[in-house]
Amino acid sequence: MLIKKLIILFLLIVINLSAQTNNKVTLYLDWVHQFQFAGYYVAKEKGYYNELALDVDIKEINDNSDNLKDIMTQDASYGVGKSSLIVDKFNGNDLVLLSSIYQSSPLVLISLKESNIKNPRDLKNKRVMITNDAVTSASINSMIISQGIKLDEIIIQNHSFNINDLINKKTDAMACFLSNEAYILDKKNIEYNILNPDDYSFDFYEGILYTSQKELLNNPSRVQNFNKASLKGWEYAFNNIEETAKLIHEKYNTQNKSLDSLIYEGNILKKLSKIEKGKLGEINPKTIDEIKRFYNFLGLNKQNTNFDTNSIILNKMNILLNENELKYLENNHFTLLVEDNNIPFVFKLTNKLSGIEIDFWNLISQKLSKPLNIEETMNDTMFSIFSDSIKTKFVYGFEKKNKPDYLLSEPIAQIPIVLVTKNDKNFIADLFALEKIKIGVVKNLEIISTLQKEYPNIDFVEIQNINDAILQLEQNKIFALIDNLYTVSHKIDKDNLNGIKINTLLNHKINIYLEVAQKNSPFLNILNSAINRFSQEEKNTILNNYQFIFYPKNIDFLFIGKILIPFILLLAIFIYFNFKLQKEITKRKEIELQLSELANKDSLTNIFNRRRIEELCETELIRNKRYKGNLSIIFFDINSFKIINDSLGHHLGDEVLLRISDIIGKNIRNTDSLGRWGGDEFLIVLPQTNLSQSKNIISHLEKQLSQIEFSKSITVTCSFGIATCEEDDTLDSLLKRADESMYLEKTKLKESRKN
Structure with a gap:
């Protein structure tokens, strides 16, 4: 027996090491370490990559770097680039854009205030430091040309990347990053002007995460997971700028930047990301079309080629499976094992299975475009009459804990945990206010040990099921009970439990997972691909369909009903017809006004047509x-x-x-x-x-x-x-x-x- 366990342990270690090797990823930065790449550092250090089985090596740029070539030719390679990736696409590089971290580029022209350069027209016959790379400087060049100034009317100097050349007046204007050089000038109390291409409608993306079409085709799940974990890292970085700046200062600081400068950089870049407007990572096809047009106008599309914009932007809601996964999905049958009479998770309505589990399983079937089986089972095993089918079942837990022979999917959704009391108990805002009382915890929650640590002054007792817990509550054997929101609310509704109520929500939530045998791990990857494409709206729709919450009071509703119901019915009928009439009148007036506007006004300028x-x-x-x-x-x-x-x-x-x-x-x-x-x-x-x-x-x-x-x-x-x-x-x-x-x-x- 001991030898058998050792063999199993050895095999698990080998499988784990193999998985780590297969998922080693390289991220190539287009500059040296700084806050500009903070989200990737956070995703690595916080374990977001590791949670999705990704071992990421982050490489900053060096003199010998050819990032684009490496990414186009090597497996599991990703890069950070600029809008100039569009020119690379024109030149035949088969790349795909995953996310744009910055919705506007931080690249601007800075001049000293005393130089009186307030707009691009003031640059005529002035010295300007811009990089020789016309592609990199495209946004600045476009801004200048748009104002009627030719580039040969400016004295273009080689860029020294030294802000002191501007301070010492060796140049009149310099291409700089808003997040870097501006900080130095502020620290020195030097006043300056900024010419920002964004103010002239030249919106160029910056910090674009990309990879090759080959990587997307061969490893779609890895691409989606890497992008997802990276955005999660960016969200944390921008919401915790000081903590992130300290991480960079201590571990990713090859430029020896001060902590203050990193915090300054983070605050500027957060604004450019437009995270507070919900645009973090967004890539708009219309903006890409505009960038394509700018590059064409500047003559940078030397191949005179074109491409479909949508073909190079990752659709984050698509389920992308590689060839092996598609064959696996096509050649196998899959069955969900459920236990009936588990309201609201699984139950029969007019002899048809319904419930939260059924709806989520059907959503997976819809996402995969694959019919999936459902089978009732009487025990807690993976036994099934579908002997040739791959089985799975829903399981619930507060954290992801894989069993020796079984694996769990990504969390599908979360269920709130509630405290239930009798109606005569006041609202309980915090369990810390309770001492030396007995609270029952339904066993299958597996949360009792966590609660005992958090609230040591409360006597938590484990109760086998919700029925026993409610019986003990009604007999005053326990002060309250704890279970999940949906089971409790449906129990109150089904059994007309007018004497108890949902008192408060706890801070804990239970996760919904799917469990798959380890030997069927390819199916787990497919399930995760579907689960990761669930929108929040889809999750909410399913959960809200089964959320019935009641707060009954000790009132004789029957007596009140006999007196008020006839009166209320008459009043309701009068109000309804009056409301309907007023609504119809208002609607007609609005339609008449809209028709008049459409018939007489120009849609763009709102003057007469x-x-x-x-x-x-x-x-x-x-x-x-x-x-x-x-x-x-x-x-x-x-x-x-x-x-x-x-x-x-x-x-x-x-x-x-x-x-x-x-x-x-x-x-x-x-x-x-x-x-x-x-x-x-x-x-x-x-x-x-x-x-x-x-x-x-x-x-x-x-x-x-x-x-x-x-x-x-x-x-x-x-x-x-x-x-x-x-x-x-x-x-x-x-x-x-x-x-x-x-x-x-x-x-x-x-x-x-x-x-």
Whole structure:
């Protein structure tokens, strides 16, 4: 017997060592150790990688590093990179982006305040330290070019990476990280200006975690697990900046940074991660498309290639199985063993099995697109009539404890633990307030030893099941009982236990696992792949379906009911029909308003659309002919609008349309009407206005438009055309003259620019 146990122990050690070898992972950083990579250090030191069977080696960059080549050619290799990974993809590297830690790049241009460099236009003929790598400096270069400055109009210096060169005025501006060099200037009380590409809508991701498509294809679970553990590390790092900074200072400090500088760096980077907005790790396909367009515009896509954006972004909700796992899933049958009459976990409703376990098992089946069996069993073994099937069952525990021959899945969900008392007991906020009393703990919770350590002054007694515990509570043999929320609430409901109540929730929660025989460990990996793809909404939906909580009071509801129910019913009917009528009236008014808005307003600018402004112009034309007054219209468009859209993006084009519509609308009379004719063309209808007055209005509008500041500091002008109504004018003839007048002004503008 002893020899048999030793053999089993030896085999377990060998299997464990083999698993560790198979899951050794290398992470290549794109710079030396600093807070910029804090989440990966935390995931390693806190054991988040180890929990998912990952042994991670973190390597900082060195002179001989070729991270991209190593990641593309080696197994189990991951990297941290910049938005320039898009250029690497253009160049034929088959990579996949997992998560972007920083939603905006910390790379900016810094100048001394006394240099008076406040915007990119001030860089003309100035010395600027930017790296020679056009790809790395793409966001800064894009910002400069967008403001009408050519790169050859700047004196570009080799980057020394020494902030003292800026302080000693050996350069006028320097490309720096917000999280690093700014700290040094603050410490020296040196005032400075920042030119941030993000302020000019050049949003470049930074700190992108990536790997090869080969790694994703061959080891999808490892990729998902590495990404998941890394994000968990980042979440902890940003929520515990000082603790994380101390870890880096003591263990990952090859630059010998001070603790204060690391804390400063952490606070800046936390803002750039946008973790508080729930965007940690997010990669938006639209942003990737914008980055692709910027690189194309800068001529960095030398291969002139393209790719589907979604093909390089990891879909974190997809279940990805490798070829062996897919074959294993296809070639085997799988059975869940359940015990009936365990409300609300498993029970029969109209001869059909229902409950929390059934719903989670069906969700796994749905995620795997594989029909899965369910079988009732009368004992606590893995015996099944499905002899050729791989078996599993649900188990519950406070922590993951594998048995010698069985393994547990990742936690599926958590169940609250509650304290139950009679109705006459007051609310108990904290068990520490209780002393020398007896509390029953249902045996299958396996929590009694934990409670005894936490509350040594309470007499906890183990009770076989919930039925015995409630009986002892009713007979005052125990002061309270402890069990899981769902079992207790359903027991109260089923047996009409009006004399007891759920008094309070404890801080403890029990985990739901699936148990699989060790010999079926490949199935466990597949189960974990499905479980890790459960959304919180899916978990909540299942659990909330079975959560019935009652807080009964010692009140004679029957007596009260006989008096109040008829009155309440009548009142409820009246309120219901009145509410329904009011709701219908409100709904109709809202629909009418929405229809009116849709019919008359332009969806982008919220001014009149073409159909409505045309109607208004026709009405004023009829009115003018009847009363022999004055009527003028102004037709105008935005100069070089196509160039703005094509070179700087539709997001800026939309901004231009919105701002101009807003300024024009605020600077015309209440009796005037403004509408969008189409594209970048607009029409203003001016009742009781002659030619001279119309010209004054145009002068006023041009002055107001010249004062608009757009996000990329571009200058936007408009060309205006006027037409004053004549006796025989129709709408078409009036509009035609206004259009011709506008294009005459546009021609004059072009000729003046040539001269």
